Amino acid sequence: MSTAATGSHVPTRTAARAVELTKVYGSGETEVRALDGVDVEIPRGRFTAVMGPSGSGKSTLMHCLAGLDTVTDGKVFVGDVDLTGLKDGQLTRLRRDKIGFIFQAFNLLPTLTALENITLPSDIAGRKPDTAWLDTVVEAVGLGDRLSHRPAELSGGQQQRVACARALASRPELIFGDEPTGNLDSRSGAEVLGFLRRSVDELGQTIVMVSHDPTAAAYADHVLFLQDGRIVDEMPEPTTDKVIERMKAFDGRQDG
Ligand SMILES: Nc1ncnc2c1ncn2[C@@H]1O[C@H](COP(=O)(O)OP(=O)(O)OP(=O)(O)O)[C@@H](O)[C@H]1O
Numbered sequence: 379m380s381t382a383a384t385g386s387h388v389p390t391r392t393a394a395r396a397v398e399l400t401k402v403y404g405s406g407e408t409e410v411r412a413l414d415g416v417d418v419e420i421p422r423g424r425f426t427a428v429m430g431p432s433g434s435g436k437s438t439l440m441h442c443l444a445g446l447d448t449v450t451d452g453k454v455f456v457g458d459v460d461l462t463g464l465k466d467g468q469l470t471r472l473r474r475d476k477i478g479f480i481f482q483a484f485n486l487l488p489t490l491t492a493l494e495n496i497t498l499p500s501d502i503a504g505r506k507p508d509t510a511w512l513d514t515v516v517e518a519v520g521l522g523d524r525l526s527h528r529p530a531e532l533s534g535g536q537q538q539r540v541a542c543a544r545a546l547a548s549r550p551e552l553i554f555g556d557e558p559t560g561n562l563d564s565r566s567g568a569e570v571l572g573f574l575r576r577s578v579d580e581l582g583q584t585i586v587m588v589s590h591d592p593t594a595a596a597y598a599d600h601v602l603f604l605q606d607g608r609i610v611d612e613m614p615e616p617t618t619d620k621v622i623e624r625m626k627a628f629d630g631r632q633d634g
Pocket of ligand 1: 412435
């Protein structure tokens with residue numbers, strides 16, 4: 379990967395933030411308070427992992443920060459933009475222009491080559507790709523001559539690296555990863571996490587990753603721990619062992 383290329387504007391320190399964010403699903407007896415007054419700042423150019431027991435609100439937090447779900451109360455900002463004040467069309471454009479997603483399932487189009495998959499979002503948006511940036515991303519993804527291969531001809535780890543490159547190609551404000559290594563064996567998972575780590579260190583990308591895996595969380599700069607819809611702890615400079623220890627403290631459960 380080449381030198382840092384973080385854009386020419388003067389960025390604010392925070393890529394996204396939530397203020398008193400509450401999300402309630404259902405009502406009456408079936409009401410679930412998935413998020414209960416969450417205040418959080420996602421620092422720019424850093425790798426943040428979100429962990430916590432099953433049902434603690436990790437996906438809901440990610441979906442609200444990414445503008446994929448509405449909030450019940452509180453505010454969500456991406457950069458300086460208050461998402462809670464946006465109309466549907468504005469929200470769709472903001473997601474398209476400012477946010478990248480990496481899912482557990484790679485979601486590549488099988489008939490397109492790796493390179494075509496990477497450039498697909500900008501092709502659909504009718505945008506000319508920034509070729510210098512694309513070269514940087516393509517070099518970083520480290521697939522060499524496999525860029526002309528179709529997904530079926532690539533390993534799971536290679537496919538997920540293509541999905542990561544696709545997310546990076548539009549230079550989004552931030553990338554959300556939802557269990558990006560959940561479908562991968564440990565070696566392929568390490569390839570993908572190494573790529574995400576380098577995209578933060580060398581390209582200045584901001585990443586928020588939800589994961590159950592303490593090894594994956596250890597690649598982050600910072601871990602947020604959720605329980606019952608609240609952020610109950612944070613861990614700078616996580617290691618696998620420290621994260622495992624912290625997860626054990628959740629009701630004696632280790633299932634994350
Ligand atoms: N669309 C929905 N309708 C009703 N309840 C929901 C909905 N989505 C999530 N919930 C509830 O909100 C709570 C938080 O769910 P969420 O998916 O955010 O947790 P999570 O920490 O991501 O869990 P997991 O680790 O199992 O993926 C859970 O109790 C869940 O059942």
